[in-house]
Amino acid sequence: VKKKGVKDFEFGKTLGEGSYSTVVAARDRSNNREYAAKILDKKHIIKEKKVKYVNIEKNTLNKMNHPGIVRLYYTFQDPDSLYFILDQAKNGELLTFIKKLGSFDINCTQFYAAQIISAIEYMHSQGVIHRDLKPENILLDDKMHIKVTDFGTAKILEQNADGEKDDRANSFVGTAEYVSPELLKEKAACKSSDFWALGCIIYQLIAGRPPFKGTNEYMTFQRIVHLDYSFPEGFPPVARDLVQKLLVLNPLERLGSGGQVGIDQLKAHPFFNGIDWDALWQHPAPRLL
Numbered sequence: 001v002k003k004k005g006v007k008d009f010e011f012g013k014t015l016g017e018g019s020y021s022t023v024v025a026a027r028d029r030s031n032n033r034e035y036a037a038k039i040l041d042k043k044h045i046i047k048e049k050k051v052k053y054v055n056i057e058k059n060t061l062n063k064m065n066h067p068g069i070v071r072l073y074y075t076f077q078d079p080d081s082l083y084f085i086l087d088q089a090k091n092g093e094l095l096t097f098i099k100k101l102g103s104f105d106i107n108c109t110q111f112y113a114a115q116i117i118s119a120i121e122y123m124h125s126q127g128v129i130h131r132d133l134k135p136e137n138i139l140l141d142d143k144m145h146i147k148v149t150d151f152g153t154a155k156i157l158e159q160n161a162d163g164e165k166d167d168r169a170n171s172f173v174g175t176a177e178y179v180s181p182e183l184l185k186e187k188a189a190c191k192s193s194d195f196w197a198l199g200c201i202i203y204q205l206i207a208g209r210p211p212f213k214g215t216n217e218y219m220t221f222q223r224i225v226h227l228d229y230s231f232p233e234g235f236p237p238v239a240r241d242l243v244q245k246l247l248v249l250n251p252l253e254r255l256g257s258g259g260q261v262g263i264d265q266l267k268a269h270p271f272f273n274g275i276d277w278d279a280l281w282q283h284p285a286p287r288l289l
C-alpha cells in the first residue's frame with residue numbers, strides 16, 4: 001500500500017491550536033474522506049525537547065481501537081513538520097458545550113460520564129494511563145458521541161521483570177484543575193489518577209465549573225491536596241455520592257481503582273442506574289438542553 005503524504009490531502013480550516021501542534025481539517029483527495037491533521041513543527045519539537053511526547057502519542061494511539069478514542073490513520077512528514085491524520089470530531093470540545101450551556105442535566109451527565117468510563121476502561125486494559133483527561137481533550141463527533149484525544153502525556157505501563165505491569169508512572173504532567181493529589185505529592189500517576197480526573201469532570205458537568213480552582217496554579221494545588229471543595233446548592237445527591245467516592249485522596253481507596261473489579265464497582269454505582277453499558281456506543285446521544 002502506497003504510504004500517504006502531504007500531497008494526498010487538502011488542508012482546510014484550523015480546528016485547534018496546542019502549545020506544540022496545530023490541528024486543521026484535512027480531506028483525502030482520493031476519496032474525499034474528512035480527517036483532522038495534527039501538525040507539529042519539527043524545529044519547535046526539538047527545541048522544546050518534546051520528541052519523547054510525540055513518540056508516546058504515536059505509540060499509544062497506534063495501540064488504541066475503541067469508538068470513544070480518536071483514531072490515528074496515517075503519519076508522515078515533510079521537511080518542516082510531522083503530520084498525524086486523526087478522526088475529525090465535527091462538534092469540537094466538550095468544554096465548548098459546558099461553557100455554552102452552563103451545565104448538563106443529570107441524564108446528559110450520566111451518558112457522557114458512562115462514555116468516558118468506557119474509554120478509560122479500554123485505555124487501562126491496553127496498559128495506557130491518559131494522565132490529562134479534561135473537557136478540552138474530550139471531543140464530540142457528528143453523533144455527539146465522545147472521542148478522547150491528546151495522548152502526548154499518556155503513559156504506557158511497561159511489562160516489568162515478573163511480567164507484572166508496573167503501575168506507577170513518573171514525571172509531572174496534567175492540567176492544574178484535574179491533576180490528582182498523588183501526582184502532586186509523589187510525582188507519580190497511576191490508573192486511579194484518571195478516575196480522579198473523571199470525578200472533576202462529572203462535578204464540572206453538573207456544577208458548570210471544576211471543583212478545584214484557585215486564583216493561581218499553586219492555590220489550585222493546595223485545594224486539591226487538602227480536598228478543599230464543596231458542592232453547590234441543588235447538586236443531586238446520587239451524583240454527589242459518586243463524586244465523593246471519586247475525589248478520594250488515597251488512589252487505592254478511590255472508586256474505580258483496583259483493576260476490572262474496581263471499574264465494575266464504578267459502573268454499578270446507582271448514578272449509572274439505567275445505563276446499558278453494552279449498547280452505550282449504539283445508543284443515540286441525549287439532546288443537550
Ligand SMILES: NC(=O)Nc1ccc2c(c1)=C(Cc1cc(-c3cccc(C(=O)NCCN4CCCCC4)c3)c[nH]1)C(=O)N=2
Binds near residue numbers: 023038090
Ligand atoms: N490535542 C489533540 O490531539 N487535538 C485534537 C486531535 C484530533 C482532533 C481534534 C483535536 C479535533 C478538534 C476539533 C475542533 C472542532 C471545532 C472547532 C471550532 C468550532 C467547531 C464547531 O463549532 N463545530 C460545530 C458545532 N458547534 C459546537 C459548539 C456549539 C455550537 C455548534 C468545531 C472540531 N474538531 C478534531 O476534530 N480531531
